[in-house]
Amino acid sequence: MPSGDFDVVIVGAGGSGLACAIEAAVQGASVWVCEKGPQPGGATAWAVGAFTTSSSPHQAQAGVKDSIDQHFADMDLVNAGAQRPDNLLLRRLLVEQAPPTLRWLMDLGVRFMGPYAETPHTQPRMHNAVPGGAALVYHLLARARQLGVQVRCQCELQDLMVETGRVTGVVVRDADGSTRYVRARRAVVLASGDFSGSRAMRARFFAAPVVNAEPVYEQNTGGPLELAERLFSTAIVNGDYAAFYIPRLRFVPASSPSWVTRLPPTRGITGLMQWGLKRLPPSWIRPFMMRLVTTVLGPEPALFKQGAAMINPSGQAVKVDPASPARALTLEPGNLAYIVMDHALASRFEAWPHFISTAPGIAYAYLSDYRAARPDIFHSAASLTALAERLGMPADELEKSMQAHWQAGGRSAKDIQGPFYALGPVRGYITITEGGLSVNEKLQVLDGQQQPIAGLWACGSAGQGGVLLDGHGHHLAWAFVSGRHVGRQLMALNQTQERP
Numbered sequence: 043m044p045s046g047d048f049d050v051v052i053v054g055a056g057g058s059g060l061a062c063a064i065e066a067a068v069q070g071a072s073v074w075v076c077e078k079g080p081q082p083g084g085a086t087a088w089a090v091g092a093f094t095t096s097s098s099p100h101q102a103q104a105g106v107k108d109s110i111d112q113h114f115a116d117m118d119l120v121n122a123g124a125q126r127p128d129n130l131l132l133r134r135l136l137v138e139q140a141p142p143t144l145r146w147l148m149d150l151g152v153r154f155m156g157p158y159a160e161t162p163h164t165q166p167r168m169h170n171a172v173p174g175g176a177a178l179v180y181h182l183l184a185r186a187r188q189l190g191v192q193v194r195c196q197c198e199l200q201d202l203m204v205e206t207g208r209v210t211g212v213v214v215r216d217a218d219g220s221t222r223y224v225r226a227r228r229a230v231v232l233a234s235g236d237f238s239g240s241r242a243m244r245a246r247f248f249a250a251p252v253v254n255a256e257p258v259y260e261q262n263t264g265g266p267l268e269l270a271e272r273l274f275s276t277a278i279v280n281g282d283y284a285a286f287y288i289p290r291l292r293f294v295p296a297s298s299p300s301w302v303t304r305l306p307p308t309r310g311i312t313g314l315m316q317w318g319l320k321r322l323p324p325s326w327i328r329p330f331m332m333r334l335v336t337t338v339l340g341p342e343p344a345l346f347k348q349g350a351a352m353i354n355p356s357g358q359a360v361k362v363d364p365a366s367p368a369r370a371l372t373l374e375p376g377n378l379a380y381i382v383m384d385h386a387l388a389s390r391f392e393a394w395p396h397f398i399s400t401a402p403g404i405a406y407a408y409l410s411d412y413r414a415a416r417p418d419i420f421h422s423a424a425s426l427t428a429l430a431e432r433l434g435m436p437a438d439e440l441e442k443s444m445q446a447h448w449q450a451g452g453r454s455a456k457d458i459q460g461p462f463y464a465l466g467p468v469r470g471y472i473t474i475t476e477g478g479l480s481v482n483e484k485l486q487v488l489d490g491q492q493q494p495i496a497g498l499w500a501c502g503s504a505g506q507g508g509v510l511l512d513g514h515g516h517h518l519a520w521a522f523v524s525g526r527h528v529g530r531q532l533m534a535l536n537q538t539q540e541r542p
């Protein structure tokens with residue numbers, strides 16, 4: 043017996059699922075969301091919060107002349123490294139709907155800083171949610187609840203109900219282990235994220251460095267993608283695409299986050315933060331913003347291109363491919379290391395364009411930001427021996443490894459001076475995977491014959507459909523654009539129009 047009956051059932055309460063839920067509920071739909079995790083948010087809550095778009099109020103205020111068409115064209119540059127075809131219909135949807143979607147998020151209460159430059163974009167387009175991705179989830183969830191959307195946590199999709207070729211509902215395992223059947227009169231929307239949390243799926247598509255990498259958000263195990271594959275022969279497009287952040291070096295998150303991370307990102311509080319970012323001396327406000335970080339920050343590959351070394355806890359150098367510094371690390375036992383630099387190199391990472399990482403609120407974090415706010419991952423000492431002691435590694439091994447590293451880089455002993463710095467520990471993480479279900483431009487899921495499956499839609503990473511989203515800020519833009527796009531169509535839909 044069905045134990046629920048709604049217009050729309052959404053699988054996953056991350057960014058795309060909540061955006062979809064809000065838009066459907068605004069049109070009068072009754073909406074039920076099943077969420078596998080203990081709380082809503084998904085990878086979206088872990089995100090730095092970068093949202094990349096043209097034509098924003100921030101660009102207008104900064105006098106930036108940009109356009110949707112220029113953003114569309116620039117994505118050829120941004121995605122050039124992928125060396126595979128893009129889904130240009132979905133790219134068009136992304137760049138056209140990103141500007142109104144940024145404004146929609148702002149109307150919900152999210153504040154953004156920016157626009158920030160990022161190469162190879164020809165215009166500054168990156169806008170950062172204050173203080174980070176968790177603020178996006180906070181405001182989306184508040185609006186969804188206000189509209190009567192029901193979100194059920196610890197409730198995992200197990201199967202789809204299919205009647206005469208139409209998806210009519212979901213079978214879920216509820217928090218208490220019981221099975222629930224929930225009917226969807228209009229649509230089931232898969233908004234279940236990527237498959238980075240599944241070692242088996244990683245092994246299916248990738249080689250050992252990605253398989254061994256640690257997932258940032260482990261609940262996204264791709265079950266709903268495999269279900270669509272099994273029931274309808276739907277393709278997972280670009281499942282094997284290892285973008286530059288796959289795997290990605292990231293700092294291990296703080297074991298005891300600062301109390302400021304518990305501040306609710308209300309409009310009032312984020313307004314104060316924004317005011318502080320604009321008006322207060324950077325030496326006051328930047329450490330505060332850095333302490334708010336709830337994500338796992340990723341050191342830039344540029345650190346290694348410029349000459350930093352990666353050293354494992356035994357004091358030995360890890361071989362670094364500057365194009366993907368995490369690759370070799372994921373093959374090391376323990377998948378753990380420190381980034382080690384001498385003073386001359388470290389002092390280069392104090393101003394644009396040499397940043398250590400992107401960071402919520404402040405966009406780019408430099409060495410002094412880490413010094414001021416992250417004692418858990420910033421270490422310095424006058425000598426290598428003292429640094430080794432601080433890191434708990436054998437001093438003679440560290441000394442040997444660093445001398446060999448500097449020699450290989452053509453630096454003589456007289457060039458090298460303390461103090462010496464280490465950042466870490468770092469690990470090879472799998473941030474997100476790029477494979478999403480094959481969808482049409484409405485974001486209906488397609489079967490093996492490229493025909494829309496009646497009643498089944500997808501958005502966010504689950505509905506990525508082959509659109510390439512390299513660079514910073516396109517994934518969140520896609521999550522919200524695609525979630526809204528699906529949500530807006532569902533109540534207007536005459537169900538006989540679902541098939542072309």
Ligand SMILES: Cc1cc2nc3c(=O)[nH]c(=O)nc-3n(C[C@H](O)[C@H](O)[C@H](O)COP(=O)(O)OP(=O)(O)OC[C@H]3O[C@@H](n4cnc5c(N)ncnc54)[C@H](O)[C@@H]3O)c2cc1C
Pocket residue numbers: 053054055056057058059076077078079082083084085086087088089090091092093197198199200233234235236258259261262263264265266337338473474501502503504514515516517518519521
């Ligand atoms: C550390 C980090 C930083 C990032 N920073 C940025 C950034 O600054 N800018 C940017 O553009 N992108 C960023 N990204 C990527 C971005 O966060 C994701 O691409 C985006 O949030 C995906 O949204 P989504 O709704 O598709 O998935 P999610 O937000 O992951 O939501 C999917 C939800 O589905 C749930 N779920 C999964 N399986 C099931 C199931 N079987 N049943 C029920 N529920 C299920 C999950 O628990 C999850 O809550 C970052 C990602 C990470 C990990």
